Amino acid sequence: MTVQPVIEQIRQRLQAAFAPTELEVLDEGHKHAGHAGEGKGHFHVRIVSAAFTGCVPIKRHRMIYAALDGLMNHGIHALSIDARPDE
Template sequence: MAMDAHEIETLIRSALPDAQVEITDLAGDGDHYAATIVSEAFRGKSRVQQHQMVYAALQGNMGGVLHALALHTKVPEKA
């Protein structure tokens, strides 16, 4: 059973409460998503570390019920 976009967003927000999260279903099949995540928690972290934080938030679902997730992570722009 695939994960829906709302479930992905909920998991990410629970681990990164300040995050702005946008999930896009790439294929319309509920199995291939893209996520853009903006969080202050990413500041000072490498892109790999940022992605590892998101994968940890997904609680082991990546590669299982969540087949494909293209990640775009960034820190908020300073005003």
């Protein structure tokens, strides 16, 4: 059995949860060399979805964290989020 890379797991979970019109997941570990785990597990997500319409930014972030439950601290060490409603 093959284990999917964390970045693919993030993409799949966010696609399933939000059906985004735009989704970009970047591994930013190289920016954090020297940090705990040598920067492994640092990601940036940019996502645009109708699911975020009417939601304040903190609610959007909470929705994303809920979708990624189980990966936080188990593959994801740090996550920066740019989540916007589809206009």
